[in-house]
Amino acid sequence: MGSLVTPFAQVPVERAELMNxxxxxxxxxxxxxxxxxxxxxxxxxxxxxxxxxxxxxxSSATDLGYLxxxxxxxxxxxxxxxxxxxxxxxxxxxxxxxxxxxSDVMPHRAWEDSDYFQQFLRYGMPADADHGMGVDIVTSxxxxxxxxxxxxPELPPFNLEDKRRLSILVPHIKQALALTAQVTRSExxxxxxxxxxxxxxxxVLVLDERAQLLRANPVACHLLAAGDGLRLAGRELETxxxxxxxxxxxLLTDASAxxxxxxxxxxxxxxxxxxxxxxxxxxxxIEESDGRSRPAYAIFLRDPDAQARPAQEITRQLFxxxxxxxxxxxxxxxGLSLDDxxxxxxIRRNTARAxxxxxxxxxxxxxxxxxxxxxxxxxxxxxxx
Numbered sequence: 001m002g003s004l005v006t007p008f009a010q011v012p013v014e015r016a017e018l019m020n021x022x023x024x025x026x027x028x029x030x031x032x033x034x035x036x037x038x039x040x041x042x043x044x045x046x047x048x049x050x051x052x053x054x055x056x057x058x059s060s061a062t063d064l065g066y067l068x069x070x071x072x073x074x075x076x077x078x079x080x081x082x083x084x085x086x087x088x089x090x091x092x093x094x095x096x097x098x099x100x101x102x103s104d105v106m107p108h109r110a111w112e113d114s115d116y117f118q119q120f121l122r123y124g125m126p127a128d129a130d131h132g133m134g135v136d137i138v139t140s141x142x143x144x145x146x147x148x149x150x151x152x153p154e155l156p157p158f159n160l161e162d163k164r165r166l167s168i169l170v171p172h173i174k175q176a177l178a179l180t181a182q183v184t185r186s187e188x189x190x191x192x193x194x195x196x197x198x199x200x201x202x203x204v205l206v207l208d209e210r211a212q213l214l215r216a217n218p219v220a221c222h223l224l225a226a227g228d229g230l231r232l233a234g235r236e237l238e239t240x241x242x243x244x245x246x247x248x249x250x251l252l253t254d255a256s257a258x259x260x261x262x263x264x265x266x267x268x269x270x271x272x273x274x275x276x277x278x279x280x281x282x283x284x285x286i287e288e289s290d291g292r293s294r295p296a297y298a299i300f301l302r303d304p305d306a307q308a309r310p311a312q313e314i315t316r317q318l319f320x321x322x323x324x325x326x327x328x329x330x331x332x333x334x335g336l337s338l339d340d341x342x343x344x345x346x347i348r349r350n351t352a353r354a355x356x357x358x359x360x361x362x363x364x365x366x367x368x369x370x371x372x373x374x375x376x377x378x379x380x381x382x383x384x385x
Contacts, residue, residue, distance in 0.1 A: 019168065022046045026172045030179045039176075040070035047149055047165055049133075049158075055146040056177070059086040080120065088116045091148065094136040097170055099163045102132035121150070133158040135166060137174045145177055203301035205237070206283070211252050212236055214295060223301055229267040229276040230301065237299075240270050248278070252297055255282040277302040318378055319362045328355040332368060333375050 025039040032038060036054050044052040052070045059065035064082040081089075090111070094100050102111050111117055111132070131151040136144050149166070151158065194217050197204055203220030207213060212235040216224065224232055231238055239245045244267060251263045261282065266275035279300040316326040324347075331341035342352035356368075365371045 018042070018046050019165075022169065023172050026169065026176045027179070029176055030183055034068070035180055036068040037070070037072075040068055043147075043166075043169065044070050044149070046169075047133075047162055048151075048155075049149040050152045050155065051150050053146075053148045054173075055086075055148075056180075057143060058146065059083070085116060085120045088114070088120070090114050090116055091132055091134055092136075092146070094134060094146075096136055096138045096144075097174070099133065099135045099166045099170065101158050101163070102134075103157070131155065131157045133162060133166065135170055137170065137177060139174070139177050139181060141181055145173075147173065201303065201306040203303075205299040205301070206295045207237075207252070207297040207299070208294065209256075209296040211249070211297065220301055223276070223303065228271045228273065229269040230278070239267050241268055244268060248280070251280040255280055255297060258282070274304045277304065315375065319359075321359065321362060325355050325359050325362075328352065329359050329363075329371070329375060332356075332359075333372050338368075 022039065022042040022045075025042045029035045029037075029039045036056065040052045040054060044050075053067060055065065055067040057063070057065040057067075059082045064079075065086075067078055067081065069078060090106060091102055094105070102108070131153075132148065133150075134146060134148040136146055138144055147166075149158070194204070197217055198219050201219055203223050204217045205213060205220050205224075206215045213232065224230060227240075229240060231240075237245075237248065239248055244265070247265055251265060254263060255261055262279060263281075264277065264279045267278055268275055279302075281298055281300075283295045283298050312323070312326040312330055315321060315329055316323060319329075321329060327345060328341055328347075331344060332338075336344065338352050338356060339349060342349050345352075347355075359371065360366060363371055363374050365374055
């Protein structure tokens, strides 16, 4: 990938500050809601060009890919490239990590006569993209990301100094692409686990070392908003009784002293509903992380009155239930009796009994309690949003 050491001695004093600001923006892209937007603006200013585009993930027949343009050309321009013009782009397949000019890979006349230039760039860019410079960056995952810079005809063509300046940025861009991919993978895994817990109706609260709330999954947010057993006071947790609040804080203190310990308590509910279960455990911490914001504790919440939400379609596919049988089975999982389920679904009792016999046979069970256990273990949490 090359060294990340910047050759400051080669940079004019008046441009060093802008170069450093640009490099900072490249790494900041990893954390931005819309990655690369800010850094593309600074790269344009640092190099001195009309427009800059990074194709982070190239388009294909099955994937629109991802690109960011500066100045922002609107979704129509980006969509046009993603769906059509990427196939006609002649300025592709460059040597990895080597900055090249359009003139290095094709005659200027061929570039200007190409359909890509005549029908797309000339009318899509804020000004005619006459002079082009670019670099292909191969990520650790093998994706070829493309950075393209253009100038309109009234500006001087790109020269060796421009190529050198862009070359300074290439290793930083490559590193930022790798970091972005790693963060994206971590976020995707977290979302999968979080969605699974949501499907299981398990609330999760993540606290920092001061026992203040860092994040909560949707189920936990709903429970906190209801305030029926647990609520937020600022960023700290409170139960509905002083005694239970002290007990919760004691469990957190004990967990801090014993990283492997898992403790539980029940939370009273002013509504009179059954007590909510809370399980407290310490999160193994990374020593190098910021202690004021790193996750330190997890509290898992379970409302015993929460209804299960198995997916009817998955239930039907796994057990070969008919649609009517799948709907009936879900109501049984939610705790309804045969008669209550029949009333809710608007079917006769004899029809309900016929559904129950078929469901027992297909699921390989003989009792309703056994059916509930089998369906919960096999189906609950598998529904795709």
